[in-house]
Amino acid sequence: MWIDSHCHMDRELLYQNSEKVINACITEGVDRIIIPSVSKANFDKIIKIAGKYKQCVYALGFHPMYLSEFEDGDLDLLEQYLLNNNAVAVGEIGLDLFAQKNNQLLQETIFQSQLKIAKKFDLPVIMHVRGAIDLVLKNLRKIKVRGGIAHAFNGSFQQADQLIELGFKLGFGGVMTYPRSKHIQALAKQLPIEAIVLETDSPDMPPEWLGNDENNQPKELRKIAEFFCHLRGLEPLKAAGIIRVNTIEAIPKLGELCT
Numbered sequence: 001m002w003i004d005s006h007c008h009m010d011r012e013l014l015y016q017n018s019e020k021v022i023n024a025c026i027t028e029g030v031d032r033i034i035i036p037s038v039s040k041a042n043f044d045k046i047i048k049i050a051g052k053y054k055q056c057v058y059a060l061g062f063h064p065m066y067l068s069e070f071e072d073g074d075l076d077l078l079e080q081y082l083l084n085n086n087a088v089a090v091g092e093i094g095l096d097l098f099a100q101k102n103n104q105l106l107q108e109t110i111f112q113s114q115l116k117i118a119k120k121f122d123l124p125v126i127m128h129v130r131g132a133i134d135l136v137l138k139n140l141r142k143i144k145v146r147g148g149i150a151h152a153f154n155g156s157f158q159q160a161d162q163l164i165e166l167g168f169k170l171g172f173g174g175v176m177t178y179p180r181s182k183h184i185q186a187l188a189k190q191l192p193i194e195a196i197v198l199e200t201d202s203p204d205m206p207p208e209w210l211g212n213d214e215n216n217q218p219k220e221l222r223k224i225a226e227f228f229c230h231l232r233g234l235e236p237l238k239a240a241g242i243i244r245v246n247t248i249e250a251i252p253k254l255g256e257l258c259t
């Protein structure tokens, strides 16, 4: 069975059909889904979904692209939520200097605060990083968390090695399936298998076979995984076991909830 390590189940496209979406996952052999939050506006919704479907677990945190919704007191609120709920990670957090450069200082401050909170709660982090891997690495060296996942990784081999050394797994998903994604394919093919987790990032990031159809779903993880296995010349059955161990190593509470 496969784990989708990054899926936004709370987004309307998935949420309004959640029962169908989860049943399709079960049919396709995807039995666990990690749902990261993006702002306090979706905390309760995500917790509700995870309460309804045993396949779903969640992370709580503030996404760097949603900081316009961030208000004073939100970090305290995050700590309250972490105390009173069963989040498996802090996320998704990080830096996006590709989409937004004008609020770098705010992004970095909130990222650092959330790393400290993750450390305090001994939780891993799920990171969104674009155009800022070196800056993220610098912060991770200062504030030592217990690792986690760098989702949708698209950096250099050297940056990958540094993240792995800091206890992170690297997430690969639909983008890998496009013929033009030569670099991401090279990463997915050559990085140590122990460092890799798989994700759909649905409803975003449709894999090649969905074309421009926005309706990416967590069930696509199985075909994404098969693409990955083909790249590396791996038996899907064997790969599923390895990727499962990797994901649980990154997100240990997932293991407790998987029994």
Ligand SMILES: [Zn+2]
Residues within 6 Å of the ligand: 006, 008, 036, 092, 128, 201
């Ligand atoms: Zn995401």
